[in-house]
Amino acid sequence: MTHGAAGRSPVMADVARIAGVSHQTVSRVLNHHPNVRPATRDRVLAAIEELGYRRNLSARALVTRRTNTLGVVAFDTTLYGPASTLFGLEQAARDAGYFISIVSLKTINRKTVGEALDYLAAQAVDGLIAIAPQVEAAAAVSALQGNVPVVAVEGGEADGMPVVAVDQVHGAELATRHLLDLGHRTVWHVAGPVDWLEAEGRKRGWRATLEAAGVEIPPVVEGDWSPRSGYEAGLRIADDARSGRASAIFVSNDQMALGLLRALHEAGVRVPQDVSIVGFDDIPEAEFLTPPLTTVRQDFAEVGRKSIALLLDLIETGPRPETERIVVSPVLVARASTAPPAST
Amino acid sequence: MTHGAAGRSPVMADVARIAGVSHQTVSRVLNHHPNVRPATRDRVLAAIEELGYRRNLSARALVTRRTNTLGVVAFDTTLYGPASTLFGLEQAARDAGYFISIVSLKTINRKTVGEALDYLAAQAVDGLIAIAPQVEAAAAVSALQGNVPVVAVEGGEADGMPVVAVDQVHGAELATRHLLDLGHRTVWHVAGPVDWLEAEGRKRGWRATLEAAGVEIPPVVEGDWSPRSGYEAGLRIADDARSGRASAIFVSNDQMALGLLRALHEAGVRVPQDVSIVGFDDIPEAEFLTPPLTTVRQDFAEVGRKSIALLLDLIETGPRPETERIVVSPVLVARASTAPPAST
DNA sequence: CAGTGTGCTGTGAACGTTAACAAACCCGCC
DNA sequence: GGCGGGTTTGTTAACGTTCACAGCACACTG
Structure with missing residues (x-):
């Protein structure tokens, strides 16, 4: 296995010598x-094999x-x-022969994002992916980016960088339509934080569907x-639910839906007999x-693959004239928390 | 901001020239x-500031x-x-001025772990952390490690590498004792997969407490x-629960406990009136x-910090004579899924 | 048979930093 | 005023790879 030369790991010249060629x-x-x-x-x-050479x-x-x-x-x-x-990103990057370096932030603001970018710039990364689900984060990244290509995941559309995202609006439409199609007169909405783009998109999709x-x-x-x-949202809605004014709720993610189920249960409101609930994400627990x-359900692996593919393309061929926006479609997974409204 | 020389980012020599010193x-x-x-x-x-120099x-x-x-x-x-x-690892490493490179595997066996180590070796990492919760994974890592220092997180004790882990046995004791102290005659157990070290430790702690x-x-x-x-475990236990033979269950993680709650609910078994349940992990949903x-509850951040600290120490000072094992203690979080048994 | 292209290989010089050594400098002191 | 000791600085040579270029052999062309 080990050949001649002591301790020091082999270099190209060693391989060359053994193979009788130049480095x-x-x-x-x-x-x-x-x-x-x-x-x-x-x-x-x-010779490489013999020496166990790695470049x-x-x-x-x-x-x-x-x-x-x-x-x-990431955040x-x-x-x-x-x-x-x-x-998903990690898998896709590895498949493409790239290494990945991650910074996860607890809080997002111009300062922390700046530090993160500094940290990555110190490593001279070839490209940057920002999982920028907050308005603030997306802005901070686009403000601070240097001359390395950047792709935003779940980022806003405004800031002039290429984006790969799940179509939140469409997902919300699916959820809301599903409830309306079951016969509910209208659909209530528990939204995510206002500064999150995903929350914003879901709210828009919900509202648009109701308006339509x-x-x-x-x-x-x-x-x-x-x-x-x-x-807490559940506690607030419980009265309306009991009185029959709220018979269907679209909750902006599954974790909140879980808490809401708990609140309704405590309030003696039955799901789906009294109220129908739709969440978002399809976490493993949802079922x-x-x-x-x-x-x-969102296909995160697909988002990862598309993001890496886009970024590599940007690295390869340079920036695009117009900013790109790649969208992945979510699907509705119907289970037992939704049903037609009680006969009124 | 930018100084004289075109495009090319500044190097040490540029800084030296401006500052009037040698590189x-x-x-x-x-x-x-x-x-x-x-x-x-x-x-x-x-001069560094002026040029925006980075090494x-x-x-x-x-x-x-x-x-x-x-x-x-990771897995x-x-x-x-x-x-x-x-x-936790990422935060701790960054604080210590180290970069981190991650490989996450879908399946663990000698082959995939070998490839992962190859991948990391290609990057010439200074040290290695293996989140090796499975017997098989720990074995694969210890078999394949080269001459770079390795620390296992949640690894087994056998394989001669330093380990940082949560004290699973103690955690299980806390859970089991809690149920016995409430007055339950005995405690049932839904275990994790047999090849997981954590599952193994929790089962041991449970059994030991019952024996004691x-x-x-x-x-x-x-x-x-x-x-x-x-x-599915819940469906299997439901009969024993209804008949009063199983009045307390220690479930090896919260996700399974969630599924079990669902099954008991369907079977008309009330928690905690008929059966008390304790989980493990304290996922955000648990409450x-x-x-x-x-x-x-396990303190993962602490595990991350201790692992990095140990690894850096190993890198600094070379391998230890005896293999180290650092243990982090979990704590019991009592909520509403446990209560004294129904008066029999 | 000379001329020319093409496939294969080697030579030397970067790349930008740190390590090793050497030189210059400063200080106090006899 | 010269001399030892420490501090501060500069010079030169690695580190291991790829790039640019040159050279050689060989086949193909006219």
Whole structure:
């Protein structure tokens, strides 16, 4: 296994010596340069194998000015959505032969995002992905980006950077339509935090669908994604639910829906007999709540793949004239938390 | 802002020229070498500021043979536990001035782990953290590790590598004791997959506590962490629960507990009146289940910090004579899913 | 048979940093 | 005023790779 030379791990020159070629030929073999005679290539490969040689990426990066690393700025990666997106990104990047460097932030503002970008810039990443679900975050990233290509995931449309996102508006339409189609007179909405783009999109889709159907639009109840805020929303809606004024609720994510189910249960409101509920995300738990939750599923892996593909393309071919926006469609998953309204 | 020279980003020599010193002095300032006159340092720093200079880490790594990068091998990072651990690791590493490179695997076996280590070795990481909750994974990592320091998180004790882990056995004792102290005659157990070390530890703690109390030990019901498997376990236990033979259940994680709650609900078994339930993890949803779940909370951030600290120490000072094992204690969080048994 | 292209290989010089050594400087002291 | 000791600075040589260029052999063309 180990050959001659002591301790020090082998370098190209060692391989070259053993294979009886120049170091440059070794480099060519490694980089799949076409003009190498098969016999030579085989000898080189054998030498590489024999020595257990690995090329030194630092030296390579030094001369090529490419680190083969992509930076990711993420936010609250313990939430199901961001965690899944991150997972998808990592897989896609690895498949494409890129390394990935992640910064996850607890709070998002111009300062923390700036520090994150600094940190990634220090690594000389070849490109940047910003999981920027908040208005503020997207703005901070677009304000601070240097000259490395950036792709936003779930970012807003305004800021002139390419975006890959799930079509939140359409997802919300699916949810709202589903409830209207079941016969509900109107649909209430528990929204996510106002500064989140996804929350915003879902609210828009919900409102648009109600308007298109020409039905009354109930007041929006605000939450912050947490089960607790869903619980509190549930307490607030419970009276309307009992009186039959609220018979269908579209909740902006599953965690809040879970809290809301809890609140309704405590208030003695039955789901789906008295009230129908639709969530968003399809977290693994959704299927096993009481009752199993109808929800909207997002394909995070697909978002990851599309983001990496777009970013690599940007790195390869330079910036585009017009800003791109790639959209992934969500699907409705119908379960037991929705039903036709009680006969009034 | 930009100074003279075109496009090309500034290098040490540029800074040196502006500050009127040699590039070596610039290097010294950057590396906080003590022997630099304050006046000189200030001039250098001013020049760095003026040019917006950043040092090239590839060049640095090339000569120092340190990449300042730690590798992490993780598994199913969309689960709450691993995601939280990863988050903790990332924060701790960044605070310590290290970069982090992550590989998350879908399936764990010698092959996939080998590829992951290859991938990280290609980056010449200075150290390795293996989030190795499975017997198989821990074995694969320890078998394949090269000469870079490794720390296992949640790893087994056998394989001669340093480990940082939550004390699963103690956590299970807390859960089981809690139920016995409430007056339950014995405690049933829904276990995690047999090849997971955490599942194993929790089962051991449960059994030991029952034995110490001298009570009958019910058969173990097996799950796979998923809500679905908890649901199925619930269906299997439901009869024993109705008949009063099973009045207390310790479930090996919260997701399964959630599924189990669902099954018991369907079977008309009331929690906690008929059956008390304790979970493990304290996922954000736990507090808002029906009923709010009593569970055991793990401090993942602390695990992350301790792991990084241990790994950096290993990198700094070389391997230890005896293998270390650092343990973090979990705490019981009592909520509404546990109560004294119904008067029999 | 000379001329010319093309496939393959080698040579030397970057890339931008740190390490090792050497030189200059300053200070106090005899 | 010269001399030792420490501090501060500069010079030169790595580190391991890729790039640009040159050279050689060989086949093909006219």
